[in-house]
Amino acid sequence: MRKRWLTALVCVILLSGILTACGSSSGSAGSGGTDAESKSSGKLTIYSPNAAEINNPIIKEFQDRTGISVDLISGGTGELLKRVEAEANNPLGDIFWAGGADSLASFAEYFEPYSTSEKSSIFPGYLDPANNWTPFNALPMVITYNKELVPEDEVPQSWEDLLDPKWKGQIAFADPAKSGSSYTQLVTMLTAFGKDDEQGWEYVKQLVDNMDGKILSGSSLVQRAVPDGEFALGITLEDAALRYMEGGAQIGIIYPSEGTSAVPDGAAIIKGTKNLEEAKQFMDFLVGKDVQELVQSEFKRRSVRDDVNPVEGLPQTVDIELVEYDFEWASDNKEAIIERFTNIMMGIE
Structure with missing residues (x-):
């Protein structure tokens, strides 16, 4: 599945010409950016309860596009949220990615508010008014x-x-x-x-x-x-x-x-992150149109964007x-x- 996801993404890049590599902190990873020479040399530590089959290809693509290295820490949602809480005075992670948005909201004090550059294309009902977390997919x-x-x-x-x-x-x-x-x-x-x-x-x-x-x-x-x-x-x-x-x-x-x-799962920037600009790039990348389209087609997760076609064969939300x-x-x-x-x-x- 990982190979199919990456192959599909390469086809989108080659055939449509819409996507380009991006790495500067001023550009959106999901929407385009600068060329390879401008790739970042930054890093991110991501806490995620997601399955490896979802995490691995998405993180690899993010690293390939931006040059930002990612250290992935996996575990259960509750376990990882408790870790964020325990590390509040000295955060060791930068991003908490996935887990029900209601669970993220209950730990909102440990997250850095961020309004993604892709916000205008996300269904309003999935957004957090306080911007403590960003929706990733809707999950019936x-x-x-x-x-x-x-x-x-x-x-x-x-x-x-x-x-x-x-x-x-x-x-x-x-x-x-x-x-x-x-x-x-x-x-x-x-x-x-x-x-x-x-x-x-x-x-x-x-x-x-x-x-x-x-x-x-x-x-x-x-x-x-x-x-x-x-x-x-x-x-x-x-x-x-x-x-x-x-x-x-x-x-x-x-x-x-x-x-x-059909509560969305989400992603959030951990308060006190030492890699804030890289974290913002990853947030924008997750809700970029190309990533949302491919996550939906490959992993059958419903997109939170209003410009992504629904999955064929599934009842509409x-x-x-x-x-x-x-x-x-x-x-x-x-x-x-x-x-x-x-x-x-x-x-x-």
Whole structure:
């Protein structure tokens, strides 16, 4: 996949003549720039929970265009955000890339506000008014199922269907304390059943009971567990399921009838970075049109730009039933929500 991504990008460069290498701090990496002689000799340290198949080709292309070297530190969203917090007095990273925007918002005090040069081309609904983070892709949350383990006439169509006793111990879900996407999924389910009263938490209690004490340590494990047949069902990201389907995995996806969410993941500049101009270049690069087009075509992630054509064969975002996801509530109450979920998992509540 990495080879295909880079090959496609080279074709865009050669055939369209739109893209040029850029390296000066005054130019946008996603939109064009200076020639090879002007490449920067700077560096960046990026913290990212993204899968390697997404990170590696994008970072390589950024390095090739700009001459900026990148040191990538991988881990779970929660783990890396805690690292940013712990290093606040002496930041060792420059960029936090990916992770649900609601998770980034809850750590906004550790990020440097930046308004990307590509802002005018991004859907306004995906932007952070305070510019503490920049959206990267919109990520619908879905239920995925293994077609070899789930008969077609028994495929769940809703969050409610996950409570059926026949799925006890067969539902893959990641720990929201460690996974940003899992936290977004948890808030989505709470919202679907009533986050402002106990109905949402009653649903979560029943779901945890039907999970039979099984919880995975990261979202990537959920993504693999269903295609591998370790679990019949999983709660995951749309793009992850689509990539496995494209690779031949016998799985399917469902957009729950009660509604789901399409919260963007994002990127943010770590406050106190020693490489601010290089960090700005990387932010602009991520939301540049060419990168957004190729991330969408190669990795099935929905672009946040208004000038990128939708992915063929997928329902449009406007056609998916969405809950009224309260971004501020999810951000402000993250610690309490995770604590209560953990207590439920431990049988304390």
